[in-house]
Amino acid sequence: MAFNFNWSPLTADAGFYERARDLLTTALNKSPKPPIIVDDIFVTEFNLGSVPPDLEILEIGDLAEDRFRGIFKMCYSGDAFLTLKTRVQANPLNTYLSAKPNFTSPQPLAAASSLTIPLQITLSEIKLSAFIIVVFSKQKGLTLVFRNDPLESLKVSSTFDSIQFVRDYLQRTIEEKLRDLMMDELPAIIHRLSQQLWCPDQIAKEDEEQSKESDEHTINPLSTPPLDAVDANGHLLDPATISELSLDAGPEIMSLFSQSSLLKLDSMTTSQCTSSLETSAIQDAMFRAWTGGSEKVETSTPPLSTPNLVRSTSYNGSAHTYTFSDTASQDQGHLPSRPSMVSLNSATAGLSLGSGRNAKTGRKKKTRVVNLRRKATSEVNSEAGDDGSAETDSTATTPASEPVMSHPILEVPEEEMAMPSSSAAANKVRFGGSSDLPSQARRPSLRPEPVKVSEGSIPSAEIKSAAKSTLRYSHDQNQPAGPTLDVKADWGRSGRPQSDTSSVILEQAWIMKMAGEIARRVYDEKNRNPQLWAEADDSPPPAYEAR
Amino acid sequence: MREFMHYITNAFYGATGWNEDNTYKELNATARELIDFPLPRGLRLTLSSLATPHFATSYQLGSIGIVDGSISYLYSTVPLTAVAAQSEKIPLAALLRSYRRLHELGTKDRQWFWGAETPTGSTSQLPAAAILSQSPDKNRSSLLYGRLYLPQSLLEGLVVKRFSSALQVQLSAVSERSLRNGGTLLGLVQYDRGKYGIEGLASTDGGLLGIRGLYNFGGDASSGAGSQNGSGSTEGGEKERIYGRFSAGGELYYGTLNKSGGMSLGARFATLPTHRGTPLTATVTVNPLMGNINATYAVLAKDYCSLATRMEFNVYSYESEWAVGMELWSNRRPAGFLLGAVPIQQSEPEPEPPKKKERSFQAKLEWRLDDPEPEPPKPSKKSAKKEEYLGVLKARLDQNLRIGMLWEGRAKSLIFSLGTGIDLHMLGEPFRSLGLEIQYSS
Numbered sequence: 001m002a003f004n005f006n007w008s009p010l011t012a013d014a015g016f017y018e019r020a021r022d023l024l025t026t027a028l029n030k031s032p033k034p035p036i037i038v039d040d041i042f043v044t045e046f047n048l049g050s051v052p053p054d055l056e057i058l059e060i061g062d063l064a065e066d067r068f069r070g071i072f073k074m075c076y077s078g079d080a081f082l083t084l085k086t087r088v089q090a091n092p093l094n095t096y097l098s099a100k101p102n103f104t105s106p107q108p109l110a111a112a113s114s115l116t117i118p119l120q121i122t123l124s125e126i127k128l129s130a131f132i133i134v135v136f137s138k139q140k141g142l143t144l145v146f147r148n149d150p151l152e153s154l155k156v157s158s159t160f161d162s163i164q165f166v167r168d169y170l171q172r173t174i175e176e177k178l179r180d181l182m183m184d185e186l187p188a189i190i191h192r193l194s195q196q197l198w199c200p201d202q203i204a205k206e207d208e209e210q211s212k213e214s215d216e217h218t219i220n221p222l223s224t225p226p227l228d229a230v231d232a233n234g235h236l237l238d239p240a241t242i243s244e245l246s247l248d249a250g251p252e253i254m255s256l257f258s259q260s261s262l263l264k265l266d267s268m269t270t271s272q273c274t275s276s277l278e279t280s281a282i283q284d285a286m287f288r289a290w291t292g293g294s295e296k297v298e299t300s301t302p303p304l305s306t307p308n309l310v311r312s313t314s315y316n317g318s319a320h321t322y323t324f325s326d327t328a329s330q331d332q333g334h335l336p337s338r339p340s341m342v343s344l345n346s347a348t349a350g351l352s353l354g355s356g357r358n359a360k361t362g363r364k365k366k367t368r369v370v371n372l373r374r375k376a377t378s379e380v381n382s383e384a385g386d387d388g389s390a391e392t393d394s395t396a397t398t399p400a401s402e403p404v405m406s407h408p409i410l411e412v413p414e415e416e417m418a419m420p421s422s423s424a425a426a427n428k429v430r431f432g433g434s435s436d437l438p439s440q441a442r443r444p445s446l447r448p449e450p451v452k453v454s455e456g457s458i459p460s461a462e463i464k465s466a467a468k469s470t471l472r473y474s475h476d477q478n479q480p481a482g483p484t485l486d487v488k489a490d491w492g493r494s495g496r497p498q499s500d501t502s503s504v505i506l507e508q509a510w511i512m513k514m515a516g517e518i519a520r521r522v523y524d525e526k527n528r529n530p531q532l533w534a535e536a537d538d539s540p541p542p543a544y545e546a547r
Numbered sequence: 548m549r550e551f552m553h554y555i556t557n558a559f560y561g562a563t564g565w566n567e568d569n570t571y572k573e574l575n576a577t578a579r580e581l582i583d584f585p586l587p588r589g590l591r592l593t594l595s596s597l598a599t600p601h602f603a604t605s606y607q608l609g610s611i612g613i614v615d616g617s618i619s620y621l622y623s624t625v626p627l628t629a630v631a632a633q634s635e636k637i638p639l640a641a642l643l644r645s646y647r648r649l650h651e652l653g654t655k656d657r658q659w660f661w662g663a664e665t666p667t668g669s670t671s672q673l674p675a676a677a678i679l680s681q682s683p684d685k686n687r688s689s690l691l692y693g694r695l696y697l698p699q700s701l702l703e704g705l706v707v708k709r710f711s712s713a714l715q716v717q718l719s720a721v722s723e724r725s726l727r728n729g730g731t732l733l734g735l736v737q738y739d740r741g742k743y744g745i746e747g748l749a750s751t752d753g754g755l756l757g758i759r760g761l762y763n764f765g766g767d768a769s770s771g772a773g774s775q776n777g778s779g780s781t782e783g784g785e786k787e788r789i790y791g792r793f794s795a796g797g798e799l800y801y802g803t804l805n806k807s808g809g810m811s812l813g814a815r816f817a818t819l820p821t822h823r824g825t826p827l828t829a830t831v832t833v834n835p836l837m838g839n840i841n842a843t844y845a846v847l848a849k850d851y852c853s854l855a856t857r858m859e860f861n862v863y864s865y866e867s868e869w870a871v872g873m874e875l876w877s878n879r880r881p882a883g884f885l886l887g888a889v890p891i892q893q894s895e896p897e898p899e900p901p902k903k904k905e906r907s908f909q910a911k912l913e914w915r916l917d918d919p920e921p922e923p924p925k926p927s928k929k930s931a932k933k934e935e936y937l938g939v940l941k942a943r944l945d946q947n948l949r950i951g952m953l954w955e956g957r958a959k960s961l962i963f964s965l966g967t968g969i970d971l972h973m974l975g976e977p978f979r980s981l982g983l984e985i986q987y988s989s
Binding site for chain 2: 090091092093096100101103104105106107108109110111112113114115116117165
């Protein structure tokens with residue numbers, strides 16, 4: 001799939017080039033300059049040209065209204081140009097001496113006197129070819145990372161074109177600088193810009209929370225579950241079930257309460273009703289208002305701080321990844337539950353990007369399921385606590401995914417249940433993925449059948465309901481479900497009413513009921529073959545672990 | 548403030564009779580030191596000692612945010628017995644004075660040190676005590692110097708070896724991890740015949756080769772006998788007319804590895820020490836490759852006041868620069884500049900009011916006044932006191948309206964240097980740097 005860029009409106013915006021010039025000027029003057037450049041570098045002209053870049057979607061890892069993650073391939077060979085102005089030192093002896101220790105300097109009297117020459121450099125015929133990873137979420141802004149060195153070639157023309165030595169030097173230096181700019185500065189600039197655009201409160205909050213909670217100990221509520229854990233419906237949960245839940249599974253953690261806490265809450269509520277003088281205090285309570293954002297998962301994230309760009313080498317040591325991560329969470333050695341670019345290593349694992357990442361590394365590849373359901377339904381279902389316990393495996397293996405994973409639901413229309421085999425044929429929605437991916441990309445932790453079933457049944461339900469309304473997602477339904485067909489029927493038998501048509505209250509009541517039933521089924525299933533579930537509880541791959 | 552090791556090295560040159568000013572590198576040293584004096588930054592303490600006449604140590608501790616320091620050792624084959632190393636005895640002029648008077652040409656078999664000839668010994672570059680008895684092995688002397696900067700692990704080394712009265716070789720090296728190849732080495736061969744001095748140098752960094760030379764003419768260098776009678780007071784009218792010395796020289800560098808080079812030409816006129824007028828030094832240097840013209844003018848307006856200006860102009864880029872520098876000595880107490888302490892003059896007893904004498908009877912009889920009494924001899928203390936400067940204020944100003952101020956002096960037995968840099972363009976926060984250096988030596 002490719003994009004059709006409408007390139008000219010960019011130039012229509014009068015303020016755009018000015019803003020871009022300012023940004024580029026700041027970025028170019030940020031790092032220390034070589035001694036031959038004696039003045040600031042000013043961007044005087046900047047034009048994007050008329051030829052848009054080619055952008056190709058390679059893979060979409062996640063897609064919803066408020067978030068997006070995908071990998072693109074960008075090629076550009078247009079007529080954009082950039083003109084810089086600066087002043088350079090023309091005396092080679094002067095630049096020679098500037099970096100040398102004074103003690104062994106020959107100390108020339110006047111031979112090193114400076115002669116600065118204004119220099120104008122035009123960069124044109126820029127050829128770019130890059131794999132771009134884009135992660136967007138409304139809370140965290142836009143993160144854009146180049147997987148490889150984007151700069152292919154570049155023509156540098158300057159006032160010194162007649163002098164071979166100077167021209168070569170300039171070409172070399174500028175290419176080097178531009179690479180640094182693209183790889184290091186550009187992601188940071190874009191991230192900051194997007195934060196200003198989408199979440200201006202985030203920036204202020206980051207600052208204050210960094211100072212306030214920098215050393216506050218963050219607790220993973222799932223690492224130490226309460227002894228008498230109940231779910232939202234009051235059903236007792238098995239400790240083994242709790243271990244299936246993970247922080248990244250989204251709202252499930254909210255459904256995990258200690259029974260004693262619930263009793264305390266209850267007593268407090270009744271004390272308010274009866275105007276009793278004794279009001280029991282609840283310790284270690286965190287109120288939703290504190291977290292600021294609308295996301296419940298915020299309670300489990302480490303304190304926000306300024307995302308710093310960490311260049312880390314992934315565990316197979318070949319590619320650089322950029323991580324917007326918390327300093328606090330790193331300091332305390334917690335599992336980074338914030339969106340981390342490290343996870344994209346696995347997302348790109350299926351692509352042969354020529355960076356030494358291949359099947360030999362022993363890394364199991366992973367399938368991505370595009371989650372195309374609407375948000376409203378997931379919100380409705382958010383109370384349906386532990387029905388996600390079966391689903392969790394599909395998301396738990398991506399621990400660094402977006403914090404707001406849409407709640408996995410088993411919202412299958414009733415007529416769907418009658419013909420599960422029809423949905424089994426088309427359950428993987430995949431953009432541009434190679435056809436051999438699902439078979440070889442299975443993680444062992446995904447092998448268990450119930451997981452497959454849940455994975456398989458969600459998209460099928462979605463597709464069916466969507467096809468009924470607008471046929472939006474009718475494309476791409478050509479992936480076979482693989483080895484999950486036989487078990488699916490048994491899962492699909494859990495009949496459910498059509499939730500789209502029912503009113504919200506009815507829906508909720510029904511969902512409650514369904515959640516209970518699913519929890520029971522899961523529990524039964526687990527009791528039937530416990531070793532299968534134990535296996536499903538997989539520790540995250542090393543790259544996801546907290547550093 | 549010159550560092551203690553620099554002072555000792557100068558004393559070594561003095562002891563071996565080497566005129567380190569007779570080189571093209573030092574052509575405009577006077578103006579450079581008057582204008583480009585280094586400003587201290589942060590706090591810096593130096594403890595130094597000339598432990599034996601051959602051996603000196605210096606420990607330095609500095610703090611600019613981070614604490615750093617250095618250890619340095621110096622060994623000289625020539626005994627520096629007569630050098631005043633105690634910080635209460637070091638002549639301040641040797642450490643602090645910027646204006647350099649000309650040394651006499653011709654170092655062979657002559658007392659090199661001119662300071663003893665002038666009545667005010669304060670202008671001496673080196674302590675008078677450094678005059679040595681002529682030792683026979685003076686011409687084979689050598690000096691070793693090493694310095695280790697501690698947090699950076701930077702090592703400096705210097706070897707000075709004298710081969711004959713006119714030939715000296717210097718080898719300096721720096722070793723540091725961040726440098727390419729781990730360090731650099733600079734070799735310097737100096738040949739000084741008095742009338743001319745030639746230097747050849749080679750550096751491992753970039754394979755730099757260089758040669759520079761200085762030729763003296765006019766004044767005491769005009770005739771062959773001139774160098775012998777440098778004091779010139781006996782020569783009479785012709786010598787009086789030409790009261791200065793001209794010097795001209797040039798330098799040429801070529802980097803064999805990076806195929807780049809540089810050159811410059813320069814000329815200087817400086818008055819001889821025997822000149823009774825205002826001592827002045829004027830230099831012009833030209834860099835024909837880069838189109839740079841640099842002119843300096845320095846004058847010792849009074850014994851306590853030196854002034855210097857510098858103009859720079861580039862004929863290719865039309866860039867110009869100017870800078871002025873000033874040096875003001877005070878013989879008051881070190882704090883006298885700011886705190887208005889009691890000047891020394893007030894400590895001496897008030898001259899008693901002249902007694903109203905009766906005219907002698909004899910004089911009355913002869914209808915005449917008394918014979919004028921022979922005046923008491925003027926105390927020579929006046930001149931001795933005059934040279935006893937206790938502090939100096941240095942200031943500079945350049946075309947960017949940046950001011951550098953440095954106040955140096957002696958308090959008890961500590962030599963201090965307090966400096967600040969002021970930027971008049973940023974009036975909101977004018978003080979760009981502040982520093983204090985304290986040196987104690989024994």
